[in-house]
Amino acid sequence: xxxxxxxxxxxxxxxxxxxxxxxxxxxxxxxxxxxxxxxxxxxxxxxxxxxxxxxxxxxxxxxxxxxxxxxxxxxxxxxxxxxxxxxxxxxxxxxxxxxxxxxxxxxxxxxxx
Amino acid sequence: xxxxxxxxxxxxxxxxxxxxxxxxxxxxxxxxxxxxxxxxxxxxxxxxxxxxxxxxxxxxxxxxxxxxxxxxxxxxxxxxxxxxxxxxxxxxxxxxxxxxxxxxxxxxxxxx
Numbered sequence: 001x002x003x004x005x006x007x008x009x010x011x012x013x014x015x016x017x018x019x020x021x022x023x024x025x026x027x028x029x030x031x032x033x034x035x036x037x038x039x040x041x042x043x044x045x046x047x048x049x050x051x052x053x054x055x056x057x058x059x060x061x062x063x064x065x066x067x068x069x070x071x072x073x074x075x076x077x078x079x080x081x082x083x084x085x086x087x088x089x090x091x092x093x094x095x096x097x098x099x100x101x102x103x104x105x106x107x108x109x110x111x112x113x
Numbered sequence: 114x115x116x117x118x119x120x121x122x123x124x125x126x127x128x129x130x131x132x133x134x135x136x137x138x139x140x141x142x143x144x145x146x147x148x149x150x151x152x153x154x155x156x157x158x159x160x161x162x163x164x165x166x167x168x169x170x171x172x173x174x175x176x177x178x179x180x181x182x183x184x185x186x187x188x189x190x191x192x193x194x195x196x197x198x199x200x201x202x203x204x205x206x207x208x209x210x211x212x213x214x215x216x217x218x219x220x221x222x223x224x225x
Binding site: 033035040041042043044045048058090092101102103104105106107 | 117119122145147155156157158159162203207212213214215216217218
């Protein structure tokens with residue numbers, strides 16, 4: 001496939017606990033993104049990264065933080081999970097240089113109870 | 114702020130019917146435009162894209178889209194849908210800074 005994997009695929013966690021989702025790529029792309037998908041809202045950008053240690057906020061960044069210590073890994077952390085963060089989270093890489101646009105991972109379904 | 118609007122939230126068609134899904138964006142600069150498809154339980158896949166040149170672009174599975182700059186539109190079309198086209202379709206705009214902005218999505222249900 002496109003060499004992008006997300007883990008875990010599914011997670012149930014309790015309100016108030018920290019949660020970290022991982023996105024791993026094998027293709028050395030500079031740009032990586034975290035989106036959340038919710039019915040009626042499409043995909044909304046949480047955070048993105050344009051290089052190691054270079055990150056920026058998207059439109060729905062409150063309650064989330066990210067880290068990118070290596071090119072291949074982009075971590076999304078919910079500092080204290082809330083029920084409103086129940087969602088499907090997608091990681092993406094930007095393959096514009098190859099003419100493919102974005103390539104998405106398979107998603108992580110997170111449920112906060 | 115940049116935004117993408119998809120007019121239809123849910124479209125129901127019979128097989129062999131023609132499809133047109135509307136997409137409008139608000140951004141005054143140069144844009145790259147995309148349509149993505151998400152089949153049930155799967156991740157998003159690229160259907161087609163427009164970067165420059167011929168405003169009528171053809172994608173996979175018989176889909177095409179037309180970029181009309183004066184109308185800020187990028188509508189998706191298919192002359193004859195199949196049951197296997199049942200999915201959610203997302204229009205997206207790529208703006209300066211490397212960000213992809215998505216519309217709300219249109220759910221397409223095709224009845225056999």
